[in-house]
Amino acid sequence: MWGVHTLCTQGGQHTLCTGATHGRSVPILPLCCDSFFHPPLSFLPLPLSFLCPFLSFICLFLSFLCLFLSSASFFPLPFSFFHLPLSFICLFLFFLLCLFFASFFFLCFMSFFLSFFLLCLSFFLSFFCAFLTFLFAFLLPLFFFHLPTDVMMVTPWLAPIVWNGTFDIDILNAQFHKRDVHIGLTVFALKKYTVFLENFIETAEKYFMVGHKVHYYVFTDRPQDIPSLSLAEGRTLDVTEVTSYKRWQDVTMRRMQIISENCLQRFIFEVDYLVCADVDMIFSDHVGVEILSDVFAAIHPGFFQANRKKFTNERRPRSHGFIPKDEGDYYYTGLASFCHNAMMADKVKKWRYFLYYKPTKVLSPEYVWNNYYGSSVYVPSKRFVHVEKDYVRIRSD
Known part of the structure; x- marks a missing residue:
């Protein structure tokens, strides 16, 4: 029978007394x-x-x-x-x-x-x-985890954005093998930049369009400095001598002109797709036919999370390349987007370039990464990476 609990003290010890025990004391812990x-x-x-x-x-x-x-x-x-x-x-x-x-x-x-x-x-x-x-x-x-989260997989005009894990390369390879496609890769090795060419080609042989027919187009002002390279079956290397310029700004502009001229004279007849790259980069992971499309471009690694107002586009209204601050969807790497646009423009209307032509496929920053920007949880795989270099020394005569 339960009773009312009361607190009693006997000899310095606390005891618990209940009505059911008729006053008998039961010691408890101090x-x-x-x-x-x-x-x-x-x-x-x-x-x-x-x-x-x-x-x-x-x-x-x-x-x-x-x-x-x-x-x-x-x-x-x-x-x-x-x-x-x-x-x-x-x-x-x-x-x-x-x-x-x-x-x-x-x-x-x-x-x-x-x-x-x-x-x-x-x-x-x-x-x-x-x-x-x-x-x-x-x-x-x-x-x-290798699949990116909270990133766009499709552009507003419904073009796919290629990230790691968003494609099945085996299915794509089978489709492109049936068409027997030829891929061209252009690279400029001018002045001291010839030192980067060997590493560029070696990593391309290991990771770029493995199993497909590739034509390397090397433009250089120092053909005697081009090393002898071993290529896999179905892959060729063509070295073309070009004139260099003292200022690097002139070299860059001349490069665009050379690509346009060769698109009209050679590339249209020799390759189905054309990829342009900088020689001071290396392939560190597989880059395959998942990047190929009618017009494709790579998102710049330094601006893929930036607001469009922060893009370093041409802002002078008098310039032919003027882009207002409220226009532009992504900030692309310059040469990659220009290169294929030039080839497609020559096929359709000679010497007309598509300034606002939307790419049919957009490549994520993993396809043109620069370690200067550190690492990003959104870009776990770096497939094509800039080589660290001393610009002052490499650009000096």
Whole structure:
């Protein structure tokens, strides 16, 4: 039979007396009377004393739920409730609530030292959970996940944007083999830039259009410096001597003219697709027929997350290349977009270039990356990368 609980003191020991025992004393554990902070048991009403641990458990549950949602928002799942800064704030607030109810309850019923320990433990759990959030939200996707999240897969004009994992290369290779396509790759090795050519061709043999017929077109002012290179079956190298210029601005403009002239005279008859690249780059991963289309262009790695107003396009209204700040969809790498446009323009209407012609396929920044911009969780695979160099030394005569 249950009775009314009362608190008795006999010989310095706290005992619990009930009506059912007719005044007999039953010893219980000491409650640390020597603590310098110890409120009496009657400090809290009985319903609230049961409510505190229950609320603490609820807060703890919500904290881990917040951790799960914050980590899930960075995984390819159909829901996303929290981003990284908000998840940190929510975790900390939930654990502060848990800390308040837990410490408030134990300060009323146990010793001060145990309560202080629980206080420190709560703070430790708060920071530990925040660390787990950072781990799930940033580090794990960086090292273990290769499909980009929160990036555009299709342009506003419904052209595909090629990212790693968005295509089946075996199916594409089978289709292009049936057509027996020939791919041209143009590269300019002028002045001291000839030192980059050997590494460029060697990495291209390893990663560029493997299994397909490729024609390398090398334009140089120093043909005697071109090394002898071993090529796979079905791949050829053609070296053409061109005149160089003192200023690099003139070299760049002359390069565009040379490409246009050869599109009309040679490329139209020798290759089906033309890819233009800089010699001071290397292939570090496979670049295949997934990039080929009527007109394709690569997004500049330094501007793929930037607002269009920050694009460094020509802003002078009197210029033929003028592009207003409120126009332009993406910022493309200059030579790659020009090169194939020139070839297609010569096929349709000679010497007419499509300034605002939309590309039928857009390549993600992984196809023309520069380590100057560091790493990005959105670009786990760097297929075509700029080589680090000393511009002052390499451009000096």
